[in-house]
Every structure is written in structure tokens, then in C-alpha cells.
Amino acid sequence: MQNTKSLASSYAAALARAWRAAPRDASILVENLLAHLRAKGRLALLPAIARALKREEKRESCQSPLLEVAREGEKKEALHSALRSGFAAPPIVVNNSLIRGWRLRGGGTLIDHSAKRALIEIYQNSTR
Amino acid sequence: MESIIKRIEQEIAALEPSATVDEIGTVRTVGDAVAEIDGLENAMLNEMVLFDPTFDRTLEDALRDTSPLYGLILNLEEDGVRAIILGDTAKVYEGMLVRRLGRLLSISVSESIVGRVVNALGEPVDGKGALPDGSPCPLERPAYGVIDRAPVDTPLHTGIKAIDAMIPIGRGQRELIIGDRGTGKTTIAIDTILNQKNEPAESRPVCVYVAVGQKESKTARIVAHLAEKGALDYTTIVTAPASAPAALQFLAPFAGATIGEYFMDQGKDVLVVYDDLSKQAVAYRQLSLLLRRPPGREAYPGDIFYLHSRLLERSAKLSAEKGGGSLTALPIIETQEGDVSSYIPTNVISITDGQVFLQTDLFNKGVRPAIDVGISVSRVGSAAQTKAMKKVSGKIKLELAQFRELEAFMQFASDLDEDTKRRIDSGRRMTEILKQKNSAPLPFEMEAAIIFAATRGFFGRFSPEEIEAKESRLRDFLLREGKDILATIHESEDISEETEEKLQTLLTAFTARTS
Numbered sequence: 001m002q003n004t005k006s007l008a009s010s011y012a013a014a015l016a017r018a019w020r021a022a023p024r025d026a027s028i029l030v031e032n033l034l035a036h037l038r039a040k041g042r043l044a045l046l047p048a049i050a051r052a053l054k055r056e057e058k059r060e061s062c063q064s065p066l067l068e069v070a071r072e073g074e075k076k077e078a079l080h081s082a083l084r085s086g087f088a089a090p091p092i093v094v095n096n097s098l099i100r101g102w103r104l105r106g107g108g109t110l111i112d113h114s115a116k117r118a119l120i121e122i123y124q125n126s127t128r
Numbered sequence: 129m130e131s132i133i134k135r136i137e138q139e140i141a142a143l144e145p146s147a148t149v150d151e152i153g154t155v156r157t158v159g160d161a162v163a164e165i166d167g168l169e170n171a172m173l174n175e176m177v178l179f180d181p182t183f184d185r186t187l188e189d190a191l192r193d194t195s196p197l198y199g200l201i202l203n204l205e206e207d208g209v210r211a212i213i214l215g216d217t218a219k220v221y222e223g224m225l226v227r228r229l230g231r232l233l234s235i236s237v238s239e240s241i242v243g244r245v246v247n248a249l250g251e252p253v254d255g256k257g258a259l260p261d262g263s264p265c266p267l268e269r270p271a272y273g274v275i276d277r278a279p280v281d282t283p284l285h286t287g288i289k290a291i292d293a294m295i296p297i298g299r300g301q302r303e304l305i306i307g308d309r310g311t312g313k314t315t316i317a318i319d320t321i322l323n324q325k326n327e328p329a330e331s332r333p334v335c336v337y338v339a340v341g342q343k344e345s346k347t348a349r350i351v352a353h354l355a356e357k358g359a360l361d362y363t364t365i366v367t368a369p370a371s372a373p374a375a376l377q378f379l380a381p382f383a384g385a386t387i388g389e390y391f392m393d394q395g396k397d398v399l400v401v402y403d404d405l406s407k408q409a410v411a412y413r414q415l416s417l418l419l420r421r422p423p424g425r426e427a428y429p430g431d432i433f434y435l436h437s438r439l440l441e442r443s444a445k446l447s448a449e450k451g452g453g454s455l456t457a458l459p460i461i462e463t464q465e466g467d468v469s470s471y472i473p474t475n476v477i478s479i480t481d482g483q484v485f486l487q488t489d490l491f492n493k494g495v496r497p498a499i500d501v502g503i504s505v506s507r508v509g510s511a512a513q514t515k516a517m518k519k520v521s522g523k524i525k526l527e528l529a530q531f532r533e534l535e536a537f538m539q540f541a542s543d544l545d546e547d548t549k550r551r552i553d554s555g556r557r558m559t560e561i562l563k564q565k566n567s568a569p570l571p572f573e574m575e576a577a578i579i580f581a582a583t584r585g586f587f588g589r590f591s592p593e594e595i596e597a598k599e600s601r602l603r604d605f606l607l608r609e610g611k612d613i614l615a616t617i618h619e620s621e622d623i624s625e626e627t628e629e630k631l632q633t634l635l636t637a638f639t640a641r642t643s
Contacts, residue, residue, distance in 0.1 A: 013207075055156075059166050062154050062223075081147075097186040101145050105152065108167045110227070113147040116187050124194050126135050 008048030011037075015049070016056050065090035065106025070098035070114060078102035078113075085111060151228040155179070156208060158220045161373050162418045163199060165226050166208045174268055175201045176229045177211055183225040193219075198249070199226070200233050200375065203419050210419055212375040214249060231264070235383055237390040238262025242334060245351055245365040248380040250387075253367065254351075265390055267382040271441035278447040280481075283512045284333065284399065284456050287323025287569020288316060290497055290562040293521035293579050294528070295484055295504050298512025299333070299397050300445025300454035304476055306461045306468060307486030311498050313460045315566045316484065317401040318350060320458065322359050323569035324399065333397040333456070335363040338384035341377050341407030344369045357567070370407075377411035385442045388455045392444070395451035400443070404460035405436060409472045426471050433475050440479050468503075482506035496563060502529045514572065515622040520580040524558060531555020557587050560595035570603075573617040577606055577631060580623065586635045598642060605638050 011033070018029060037043045067090045069078045075092055082090055082104050090106060100115035153167030168177065179197040182190035197219055199211035213220055235250030238260055245254035252259050280298035297303045305313045321335045337354075339347045347367050354360045364387055368380035381402045388398040402408070409432055416429035424430050436459075443457040461476050466488060468477065477483055482505045491498035510518075534552050538544065544552070561582045564570075570578075578599060581587060590598050606614060613634065616627050623631070 059154075059156070062166065099187060108151055108153065108169055110150045110152045110225075111147050112150070113145055115145050116182075116190070117148065118145040119187060120182050120190055120194060123191055124196075126132055127194075 007042070008045050009052045011045065011049045012052030012056055015053065063107060065104065067092045067102060067104045068095040068098060069102045070094070070096060070100050074100075074102055078104070081111075081113070151230075153177075153208070153226045153228075155220060155222055155224040155226060157222065158213070158217065160418045161213050161217050161375055162415070163211050163213055163220055163226075164208055165199075165211060168201075168209050168226065168228055171201050171204065171209050171228055172232070173201060173204060174232050176231055176233050177201060178227045178229055179213070179220050180225045180227055181219060184223075198229075198233075200379075202415070203421075212415055212419075213373065214375050214379070215373070217373070232266045232268060233379070234264040234266045235386055236262040237265045237387050241364050241387060242362060243360050243364070245347075245367060246383075247372070248366065248368045248376040248383045250383060263390065265386045267379060267386050268438075269386070269389065269442070271438070272444045272446060272450070276444070276447055276450045278445050278452070280445050280454075280508045280512050282397075282445075282454070283509075283514055283517075283572075284320075284397075285323055285326070285572045285575075286316070286320040287326065287571070287575075288319055288497060289564055289570065289575045289579065290499050290501075291316070291484060292513075292517060292572060292575050293562070294501055294525040295482065295499070295506040296509035296513040296517065297456065297458075297482075297506060298445070298509045299456050300443060301482070301506070301508050301512070302440045302443045302457040302459065302480040303506060303509070304459050304461060304480040304483040305486070306463060306473060306477070306483050307498070308463050308466055308488045311486035311488055311491045312496060312566070313462070313486060314346075314350070314403055316486075316497055317403060317458050317460060318353065319566060319569045321354065321363055321399065321401065322357050322567060323571075324362065325357070325359055326569070326571040331397065332362055333399040333454075334388070334391045335359070336366060336384045336388050336398065336400040337363060338366045338368075338381050338400065338402050340368050340380050340402065340404060341370045341411065342367070342403065344371065353567070374411040374414045378408055378415055381405065381408050381439055385439055385455070385457075389442060392446065392453035392455045393451065395446075395453045397453060398455045400455060400457050402439075402457065402459040404462055405439075405476060406460075406462045406472055409435070428471060432472070433479075436472075436476055437479050440476075481508045494563075495559060496566070500532075501525050502532060514576075516576045516617050516620075517572065517579075519623050520576050520583055522583065524579070524583065527551070528555060528558055528562075531558070556592040557590075557595060558582060560592045561587060561599060563596065571614075571618070573614045574603060574606065576617055576623065577610065577614065578602065580628075580631060581635050581638075584632070584635070586639055589639065601642060602635075602638060605641075606634070609637075610634050 015033060065087045067078055067082050069075050069092060072094060087104060087106055098114035098116050101113045103112040103114050151170060153165040156164040156166050177199045179199055198214045200214060201209050201211045203210035240259050244252050247253050280300045282299040284297045284299045285292055305316055307313050324332050324335060351365055354363055366380050366384045368376040384400050388400045391398045412435055413428050417423060421429045440457055443455045445454040446452055459476060461473050463473055485500045485504045486498045487500045531551060534548060581602060587595055613627060613630050617623060
């Protein structure tokens with residue numbers, strides 16, 4: 001079970017790496033993969049490879065930049081700050097739970113300029 | 129409550145949120161107290177991370193539970209990291225945000241920790257309120273090097289006659305207490321802590337008792353016992369009960385060592401009891417298997433020896449330049465069926481500076497503490513033994529070991545020569561004299577006086593059955609009429625010729641009265 005999982009993950013990682021290195025027609029990549037799996041007698045791995053690719057895609061989406069603002073009116077200032085931080089025009093979404101301010105995540109970094117975080121910090125410091 | 133509200137209102141009024149920058153990752157999978165985390169590319173081994181449940185919740189939901197949940201990174205892998213969860217695993221979920229804290233696992237230590245019961249993260253669990261902020265001390269720290277150390281030369285009295293006379297322990301030593309379950313290992317450790325009350329306040333060691341994988345009821349009993357005897361005033365209890373996650377059981381001894389080092393660095397003497405390292409090894413084995421590290425002998429990971437050696441190497445007697453403090457370790461190991469040759473016992477025996485071996489057979493015969501003097505040893509303690517104890521204890525250990533051999537032989541021999549009979553007789557008396565009730569440690573001058581009486585033949589006219597009562601009467605007699613002599617031995621830590629003469633006279637008077 002463990003071997004099947006790691007083999008499927010390896011195929012998925014190789015496929016993703018090949019796609020990233022030279023984006024081309026997906027059907028060619030998949031056909032080549034199928035031919036390889038057929039030759040090796042590993043066609044049964046196909047569903048597991050698909051699941052691993054979905055996980056990989058989800059992981060990448062977590063890493064891709066996203067700017068959240070508390071209110072529509074704060075978009076401009078937030079975007080300006082994001083650009084200054086080195087993020088090239090990230091997608092912007094409104095997240096009311098931030099109360100005020102904005103936060104930006106991407107590439108394994110989180111810049112949090114929201115009132116929600118500040119209030120939680122105050123609460124933690126007061127009740128500790 | 130009002131003060132909290134007022135404080136929050138003040139803070140909100142002045143609120144101008146500033147930006148914080150964190151390195152983050154997300155939980156990929158979680159199970160069995162181990163989380164696989166994506167991201168955190170720059171994370172270090174043994175670094176603390178914070179699982180943040182507030183990130184994707186509304187403020188109202190987030191404020192319901194803001195207690196921090198930490199993790200400790202133990203595996204750095206190609207596509208992420210694996211961390212053990214230092215708390216409730218059920219609170220961690222897939223996709224949860226994880227923040228790097230950029231610091232090694234540390235606990236906050238201050239003087240106020242003395243007298244308290246804390247968990248492996250240094251958080252109080254005794255219901256006496258929060259501890260004030262102290263110095264952050266990393267749980268894992270390299271041990272002091274050769275240059276910083278001094279030879280062990282000061283005794284750490286246990287108050288147990290058999291140990292102080294035959295297996296003396298020095299301040300800065302690591303003396304293993306080993307034996308099957310129910311042989312009195314914890315009792316020896318606790319009595320040693322209790323005995324520190326007999327030391328002058330200025331040189332009294334700070335004690336740390338680390339309970340790993342113990343029943344909470346047992347730990348509660350020990351805490352109550354220490355409090356009742358007034359020993360909690362100089363003792364800290366670190367507890368990671370059997371119900372605690374394996375991660376905390378693995379970390380608790382390191383927390384104990386860290387607390388001890390805090391005081392040692394101030395030039396104080398410290399005694400740390402690790403009760404017990406077998407359970408810590410089992411917890412570490414569990415974590416290692418969950419972290420998919422290759423199992424070795426008895427399924428323990430390859431670095432199990434290093435786990436104990438790096439912990440016990442932190443015991444030291446520091447040089448005068450480093451303040452002259454010391455950290456004495458009394459690790460406890462539980463054996464199965466008296467087998468000291470299994471994996472963990474042999475590891476710890478080889479790491480420590482000696483061992484006190486307790487035997488079930490002796491315990492069942494009523495010899496308590498059930499110390500097997502034949503294989504118990506202290507490799508450095510004799511250098512720290514007081515002159516008084518050295519003079520009186522002399523060859524007790526050898527004679528007692530010979531007696532145990534002869535005793536076994538006696539079962540088959542019908543005819544014994546006079547010399548053998550004499551040795552057996554004297555061995556029986558000495559065994560009786562070295563018996564001691566629990567929670568009754570003796571000041572070393574009293575121990576020296578009793579052993580002096582025994583080795584000089586003052587108990588010779590009593591049968592072994594009478595010894596216990598006679599010894600008790602002797603103690604009362606010495607306290608009543610030999611106060612000056614005891615004080616002299618205590619101060620000089622020696623028995624001069626003059627003191628010896630006085631003691632002889634006093635003991636002669638005692639035997640005359642009791643015969």
C-alpha cells in the first residue's frame with residue numbers, strides 16, 4: 001500500500017515537473033505516461049496518480065499569492081502594499097472576517113495587516 | 129473581569145494594526161500526534177511551530193479557543209516537514225495554517241518555578257495560577273565541555289544508610305536506580321529529595337522530580353507527600369503522565385534538565401530525578417515509528433542511545449570559573465524479571481557513573497531498601513564521600529557481598545567452620561542495621577554514628593531480630609545524649625580520634641543500659 005502510494009506520488013511529481021519545465025499539450029504527456037505504465041504493467045496506478053496530482057495542485061494553490069482585504073475600499077492601499085512587498089498583482093478577495101486591514105499570503109509567507117490578528121493578540125496578552 | 133474589559137477597551141482605542149510577516153505552511157495530513165506540513169522551507173530541526181486555528185475563522189469563533197497549540201519539527205523532508213503535536217491532536221486539521229516561530233523548543237524558567245508542578249512545556253498544572261515570565265531556556269542544549277567541568281568532590285547525601293555508606297553519590301554525578309517494578313526505586317529517589325531538608329539552606333540542592341508516563345494518582349500522591357514533609361519548598365515537579373501525548377513524555381526529562389541547568393548556571397546545586405527513562409524510551413520509540421524512522425533492536429530507533437546520553441551528559445559539576453554549580457541526575461530504569469542485560473538498561477548503565485540495583489527477592493525478604501550490593505556501584509562517589517563516612521563504612525560493601533554469597537552457599541552446607549559462621553552472623557546483623565523505613569532519611573552524622581556502632585561490634589550482643597528496635601533506641605539515645613558529638617561530626621565531616629573516643633564511651637554506656 002505504502003509502495004503504491006509513493007510510486008504514484010513519484011509519477012505525479014515527475015508529471016508536474018515535466019509540465020512546469022515545458023508546458024505543452026497535456027494529451028501528449030498523458031499518452032506518454034499511459035504508454036510507459038502499460039509497458040511496465042502499472043496501469044492500475046492511474047487513479048492514484050490522478051489523486052496525487054490533485055493534491056499537488058491543491059498544494060500549489062496554497063503557495064500561490066492571494067490578497068485578502070476586509071473591505072472593498074481597502075483594495076487600492078492593500079494592492080499597493082503587496083506590490084511593494086514583491087508580489088506581482090495577486091488576485092484580490094474580500095474577507096469581512098478581517099474586520100479592518102488586509103493580509104497577503106503566497107510563496108510560504110504571510111503578511112498580516114488585519115485588525116483581526118491585532119485583536120486576537122490583545123486578547124491573548126490580556127487573558128494569559 | 130472588569131479589569132480585562134477595561135484593558136481590552138484601552139487597547140482597541142489605540143489600535144493601529146501593524147503588519148507582521150511570518151513564514152507559513154499548511155497541514156497536509158495529521159494523525160497519531162504527527163502532522164505532515166507543506167511549506168516551511170527554511171525550518172530548522174527541533175524548531176517550534178504554531179498551529180494557528182484562528183487564521184480561517186471569524187474573530188468570534190477564534191476567541192472561543194485561543195490557547196496556542198505548538199508543534200516540534202523532527203523530520204525535514206524533500207517536500208515538507210513532519211512535526212510532532214505538543215497538545216491535542218484533535219485540534220489540528222488538514223489545511224490548517226502553521227507558522228514558524230524561528231526558535232528552538234524552549235520553556236520559560238524563573239525562581240518561581242520552585243514549589244510548582246509543571247508539564248513538559250513548563251506550563252503550571254497545579255491550579256496555583258500562571259507563572260511569571262522567566263528566561264526562555266531551550267530544551268535541547270549542548271552539555272558543558274571538559275574545560276568547564278570540575279571533578280565531583282562534594283557528597284550528595286541520600287539519607288539512606290546503605291547508599292551513603294556503600295554507594296556514595298557526589299554532586300554532579302549520574303547514578304542510575306534500576307530494578308523491577310515495585311522494588312522501591314521511586315522511594316529511594318523521593319527519600320533523597322526529602323533528605324535535602326537536612327542540608328543547610330545555603331547549600332541545599334534545588335530538586336526536580338520528573339514523572340514520565342506515571343499514573344496521575346501516583347504523581348499526586350508524591351506531590352502531597354513532598355508538601356506534607358516540607359520538601360516542596362525546594363522541589364519542582366515536571367509531569368508527563370501516561371495519558372499525555374507521547375511527545376510530551378519524550379520531552380519531559382529534557383524540561384527537567386533545562387530547569388536544573390537554570391539553577392546550576394547560577395552556581396547552585398541541583399538534583400534531578402528522571403522517573404523513569406524506560407517510559408521515555410518507549411514514548412520516543414512510538415514517535416520514531418510514527419515519523420517512519422527505521423526501527424532497530426526491539427523496534428527502538430537508531431538514536432535511542434544518543435537520546436539518553438545527551439540528556440544525562442547535561443549533569444555536571446561546574447568549575448569555579450563557571451560558578452561551581454552542579455546537576456546531579458538520578459535516572460530510574462525499570463527492568464523486566466531482573467534482566468539488566470536488555471537494551472535500554474545496558475545503554476543507561478553504560479552512560480551513568482554507577483547504579484543502585486534493587487532486587488525483588490531481597491524486597492520480598494523484607495530487606496528494604498532492597499539493594500543488591502554485589503552489582504551496585506558508584507564510580508565517582510567515593511571521591512565525594514565524607515571522611516567520617518569513609519572511616520566508618522570501610523569494608524562493609526565487600527563483607528556484605530561475601531555474606532550474600534555465603535548465605536546462598538549455606539543452604540547446601542550442613543557443616544560450617546567458625547570463620548564462616550562469624551561472617552554470616554555479622555552479615556545478618558549488618559543487613560538488619562542497613563534496613564530503613566521509607567520516608568525516614570537520616571542526617572549523615574547519625575548514619576555515621578550508627579554504622580560506627582555496627583562496625584565496632586556494639587550490636588554484637590543482640591540477635592538480628594532485636595537489631596531494628598535497638599537501632600531505634602540508639603538513635604533516640606544519640607539525639608538525647610550525643611548531640612555535641614553529632615554536631616562535631618556534622619561540622620567537621622570527620623571523626624577525629626577525640627570524637628571517636630567520646631563516641632566509644634557513649635556507645636558503651638548505651639550497651640550497658642540496654643543489655
